[in-house]
Amino acid sequence: xxxxxxxxxxxxxxxxxxxxxxxxxxxxxxxxxxxxxxxxxxxxxxxxxxxxxxxxxxxxxxxxxxxxxxxxxxxxxxxxxxxxxxxxxxxxxxxxxxxxxxxxxxxxxxxxxxxxxxxxxxxxxxxxxxxxxxxxxxxxxxxxxxxxxxxxxxxxxxxxxxxxxxxxxxxxxxxxxxxxxxxxxxxxxxxxxxxxxxxxxxxxxxxxxxxxxxxxxxxxxxxxxxxxxxxxxxxxxxxxxxxxxxxxxxxxx
Numbered sequence: 001x002x003x004x005x006x007x008x009x010x011x012x013x014x015x016x017x018x019x020x021x022x023x024x025x026x027x028x029x030x031x032x033x034x035x036x037x038x039x040x041x042x043x044x045x046x047x048x049x050x051x052x053x054x055x056x057x058x059x060x061x062x063x064x065x066x067x068x069x070x071x072x073x074x075x076x077x078x079x080x081x082x083x084x085x086x087x088x089x090x091x092x093x094x095x096x097x098x099x100x101x102x103x104x105x106x107x108x109x110x111x112x113x114x115x116x117x118x119x120x121x122x123x124x125x126x127x128x129x130x131x132x133x134x135x136x137x138x139x140x141x142x143x144x145x146x147x148x149x150x151x152x153x154x155x156x157x158x159x160x161x162x163x164x165x166x167x168x169x170x171x172x173x174x175x176x177x178x179x180x181x182x183x184x185x186x187x188x189x190x191x192x193x194x195x196x197x198x199x200x201x202x203x204x205x206x207x208x209x210x211x212x213x214x215x216x217x218x219x220x221x222x223x224x225x226x227x228x229x230x231x232x233x234x235x236x237x238x239x240x241x242x243x244x245x246x247x248x249x250x251x252x253x
Contacts, residue, residue: 009153016154018226020146020161023095025051025208025215025224027081028122032059034070034077034101043070049081050114050121053171053210055162056138057081057097058114060125063133071101071137079139095146097161099139111136113171120178120207121217165211165230173234174209181206181241188241189216191248197223209237 010016027049036043045067050058057079061068071077082094104110114136119125128134141161146154181189182205189206193199193216204223208215213226231237 008151009155012154012156012160016146016148016152017156017160019093019148020095020144020154020156021055021212021226022224023081023093023146024055024057024097024161025213026222027083028220028222030057031080032067032071032077033080034067035074036066036070037073043067047079048118048122048125049079050118051208052114052117052138053163053174054167055210056141057099058118059137059139060114060118060122060129060134061137062128062131063135068135072103075101077101077139091149093146093148093152095144095156097139097144098142100142101137101139104136104138106135110138114138116175117208121215121222163210163212163230166233167211169234170210173237177209177234177237178206185241185245188245188248191252192216192225192244193218193223195248195251196225196244199223214241 029046030049031044032047033042033044035041043066045065047059047061047067052058063069077099079097079099080094081097082092084092104114115129118136119129141158143158144156144161146156148154186205189204190201192214193204194201197216199218199221202218202221204216204218206214207217211230213224216223216225227240231240
């Protein structure tokens with residue numbers, strides 16, 4: 001008789017990585033867990049979330065909040081992402097990220113990039129992003145635990161989750177590409193959402209562009225669409241988006 005306990009962790013494969021990246025890129029909020037500097041006890045709070053160009057989470061938090069004081073005192077933290085749907089909430093996918101919080105300083109390129117990407121994802125944050133006590137933190141991923149549903153547990157590395165390629169080049173050219181698509185090609189964006197993500201017709205906007213894909217939003221609804229292969233350079237994005245538009249138009253009529 002073999003009494004060896006069954007290993008509940010599955011081998012990480014391409015499907016698990018895709019699911020993990022989808023949860024990461026498509027989340028608008030999450031639960032941040034940190035260490036209370038006064039008691040040493042765990043401290044959890046809900047935070048708004050976006051992602052940096054490479055996929056690391058970005059949060060915008062008030063210096064008056066307990067969780068901000070906690071990650072300033074000890075940058076080790078964890079971020080839980082994943083929305084529930086119908087039925088048992090434990091049957092829906094979620095990912096827990098072990099991170100280290102890095103604060104961005106105002107009037108720096110890092111702050112400007114974080115503000116741009118965060119507001120593209122969470123436009124209502126414009127009401128308080130300029131307040132002096134608010135700050136952006138980038139949560140540097142160390143590792144992650146993915147639960148894809150009952151019996152679907154995986155361990156992932158930082159390399160599994162972050163996008164490859166010339167991240168800095170994409171960050172520099174991203175906003176002009178988004179503005180062009182949203183102003184001149186809203187019809188194509190709508191077709192992307194319907195054909196590639198199975199969404200319903202709506203007022204879809206493109207909120208993010210990186211080497212691996214695009215992010216779309218319609219109000220509080222967020223979608224992630226991956227390219228078939230990561231792009232080698234920002235100049236490849238135009239041809240890829242044109243190709244996707246043709247595919248969607250042919251499929252939808």
